[in-house]
Amino acid sequence: MKRQNDPSAPSKALYNWYPGHMAKALREIKQKLKMVDIVLEIRDARVPLASGNRALYEGIGQKPKLIFLNKMNLSDPEIVAKWSEWFEKQGEPFYFVDCFDKAAMKKAISMARNIVEKNRRECNPELMDSKAKLKMMIVGLPNTGKSTIINQLANKNATKVADKPGQTQIQQWISVDDHIELLDTPGVMPPMIEREEHGLWLSAIHAIPDDIAGEETVAVFIVKHLLARKSQEFLERFKLESFDISIDDALIGIAKVRGCLRQKGLPDLDRVYKIVLAEFRKGELGKTCFGLPPK
């Protein structure tokens, strides 16, 4: 069986998915900073560091911020524990969260409020007003769950969500109640992805559209990762014999178990790639993380 791409050499195009609306979105984020009390930077808990964005981070400047590591329900709890220790040492406020967890979201709001109040006490004690509205801007890479978080906080479908990067293209204010206002913003990619590996991680979590690296490259990378990480869910779901098999054998195994066959019994790999991408992103192939905290 011959695959088009060598998965260890993904397309260079991975490095520069930076459509025009993102530069504009970054400019508009900076323009709105003075209107908000705090910036929530949403990342993906499966890629805690590489789903951050230095350009966004630096753009936010001294404004109080809180890093939300969302989609915790899709990430490996043991590795999340390691990342939590690492973030603790960095001294930046952070919160690993599954945004569909109501209690966790309530705690998130009170964390944000405490940060804002501490900042007001330290910088502008004369402006302390316990009735002041909490205005939060939500920023982050595409598809990290910004709009979903807003809908969860507002308890309504105030902004459109979709499992595809680049859904939100314009800013939108959403009023939660008399006390909280949220600003949804379009996802912004880093202008450059520094390591090839990061491009693959961000493609796997669908922060980068599949047509940039190609479905085959991303799906093959995911299969390789799940075999290496010994994901029991992956093995059992596709009835694979062991983790010690080649990627090609794994793909053929998936094709057989899902009936993805062309004429003469040849595997229909294009369908297999789609299955791997869709089921991995729903968490059906096991909870996982890409990469470990820096030493």
Ligand SMILES: Nc1nc2c(ncn2[C@@H]2O[C@H](COP(=O)(O)OP(=O)(O)OP(=O)(O)O)[C@@H](O)[C@H]2O)c(=O)[nH]1
């Ligand atoms: N499993 C899981 N899925 C989530 C979570 N948060 C968001 N999602 C899903 O992630 C996908 C993307 O969500 P959006 O809210 O549209 O993401 P976004 O960051 O606004 O994306 P852009 O507007 O493209 O920048 C949707 O399919 C959501 O249902 C979470 O905590 N867990």
Ligand SMILES: [Mg+2]
């Ligand atoms: Mg959105």
